[in-house]
Amino acid sequence: MTRASTTARTLADLVAAGVLPPTAAGDPALAQVARDYAIAVTPDLLDLIEGAPAGDPIARQFIPTAQEATTTSDELTDPIGDHTFAPVRGIVHRYPDRVLLKPLHACPVYCRFCFRREQVGPGGDMLDDAGLEAALDYIATHPDVWEVVVTGGDPFMLSPRRIARIVAALDATAHVAVIRFHTRVPVVEPARVSDALVAALKTTRAAVYVGVHCNHARELTSAARTSLATLADAGIPLLSQSVLLRGVNDSVEALEALFRALVAARVRPYYLHHPDLARGTSHFRLSIDEGQALMRALRGRLSGLCQPTYVLDIPGGYGKSPIGPTYVGDPASDGQRTIEDFRGDRHDYPAR
Ligand code: SF4
Numbered sequence: 387m388t389r390a391s392t393t394a395r396t397l398a399d400l401v402a403a404g405v406l407p408p409t410a411a412g413d414p415a416l417a418q419v420a421r422d423y424a425i426a427v428t429p430d431l432l433d434l435i436e437g438a439p440a441g442d443p444i445a446r447q448f449i450p451t452a453q454e455a456t457t458t459s460d461e462l463t464d465p466i467g468d469h470t471f472a473p474v475r476g477i478v479h480r481y482p483d484r485v486l487l488k489p490l491h492a493c494p495v496y497c498r499f500c501f502r503r504e505q506v507g508p509g510g511d512m513l514d515d516a517g518l519e520a521a522l523d524y525i526a527t528h529p530d531v532w533e534v535v536v537t538g539g540d541p542f543m544l545s546p547r548r549i550a551r552i553v554a555a556l557d558a559t560a561h562v563a564v565i566r567f568h569t570r571v572p573v574v575e576p577a578r579v580s581d582a583l584v585a586a587l588k589t590t591r592a593a594v595y596v597g598v599h600c601n602h603a604r605e606l607t608s609a610a611r612t613s614l615a616t617l618a619d620a621g622i623p624l625l626s627q628s629v630l631l632r633g634v635n636d637s638v639e640a641l642e643a644l645f646r647a648l649v650a651a652r653v654r655p656y657y658l659h660h661p662d663l664a665r666g667t668s669h670f671r672l673s674i675d676e677g678q679a680l681m682r683a684l685r686g687r688l689s690g691l692c693q694p695t696y697v698l699d700i701p702g703g704y705g706k707s708p709i710g711p712t713y714v715g716d717p718a719s720d721g722q723r724t725i726e727d728f729r730g731d732r733h734d735y736p737a738r
Pocket residue numbers: 492493495496497499500501502503506538539540570599
C-alpha cells in the first residue's frame with residue numbers, strides 16, 4: 387500500500403499517513419518536539435513502517451516521540467564540535483589532510499537521532515554562490531587537503547547542476563585526490579539517483595566515493611538496491627555509515643543482516659558510529675561496553691568484508707577514535723602476548 391505521494395513534514399501529515407495515532411496531533415509534548423526538531427519522512431520510508439516507534443526499527447528512526455523532549459545534562463547542541471573547526475562558512479577543517487564541505491543543511495528525511503539536528507532542517511543554512519565560491523577557495527588555497535567529504539545536510543538534495551559545479555571545481559584542484567559524498571538519498575529517496583546525478587559525479591582526475599547512511603537491512607528495499615547499483619555500475623565505490631541505535635539495530639542479528647545486505651548491494655561497511663550526545667537522543671544510546679560486545683559477536687559470524695570500524699566522535703571536536711574490542715592480551719612478564727581467536731579462545735604469541 388502506498389501511504390503518501392509527498393514527504394510528511396508535520397504531525398498532521400504523519401497522522402494522515404497512518405503512522406501516528408489521531409491523538410498525536412494534539413499531544414503538547416509531541417508538539418514541542420516538532421517545534422524543536424524538523425520532521426521529514428519520505429513516501430518510500432512511510433511505506434516501510436510497520437508499527438509504532440517502540441517496536442519498529444524504521445518508525446523509530448524517523449517518527450518523532452515525546453522521549454525527544456528529555457535532554458540530559460551531558461547532551462550538546464554541537465556534539466562533534468563542528469563549530470570549533472569552521473574557518474569559513476561551509477567548511478570544517480578538523481584533520482590536517484581532509485575537510486568537510488557542507489553546501490546545505492537540508493535532508494530528505496530528518497533522523498530522530500541526528501548529530502546535527504540543531505543545524506539541519508527545511509530552513510537550514512545553504513551556501514549561496516558567493517559562499518560556495520569562498521568555501522571552494524579555502525580548499526584551493528590549502529594544499530594539505532587531500533580529501534574533501536561533501537556532506538551537510540545531504541548533498542544529493544542539490545540539483546545535479548550544482549553538484550557538477552562542486553565536482554568540477556574540486557576535480558580542477560590538483561591536491562584534492564578524493565571527493566567523498568555522504569548521503570542518505572539512495573536509501574530514503576532512491577528515485578533521486580538519476581542519470582543526471584550520476585553524470586554530475588563524473589571526474590577526469592579525482593576519485594569519487596559515495597558513503598551511504600543506512601542503519602537497518604529493511605531500508606535496503608528493491609528500489610534502494612537499484613539506486614545503489616546505478617552508482618556502482620557507474621564505477622563509483624560505495625561505503626556505508628551506520629549508527630548503532632537502541633531499538634533499531636542493537637542486536638547481533640540486526641547488525642549481521644545489515645552488513646550482509648550492504649555487502650550484497652556492493653556497499654562496503656565503513657563505520658559503525660557510537661551514537662553522539664545530541665540533545666533529546668538518550669533513548670537511542672547504548673553503552674560502549676554493549677557496543678563492544680556486539681562487535682565481538684560479529685567477529686565470529688561475518689567475514690572481514692562485512693566488518694565496519696566501530697568509532698566514536700569525541701565530544702568537543704577531537705575527532706573519531708576506533709573503540710572496538712581488542713584481541714591482544716596484556717604483555718606477560720616475559721613479554722609474551724596472547725591473541726584471542728574468533729571463538730574467544732586465547733593463544734600465545736612470541737614477544738618478537
Ligand atoms: S540524513 Fe544525516 S544529517 Fe540528515 S537528519 Fe539524518 S543523520 Fe542528520
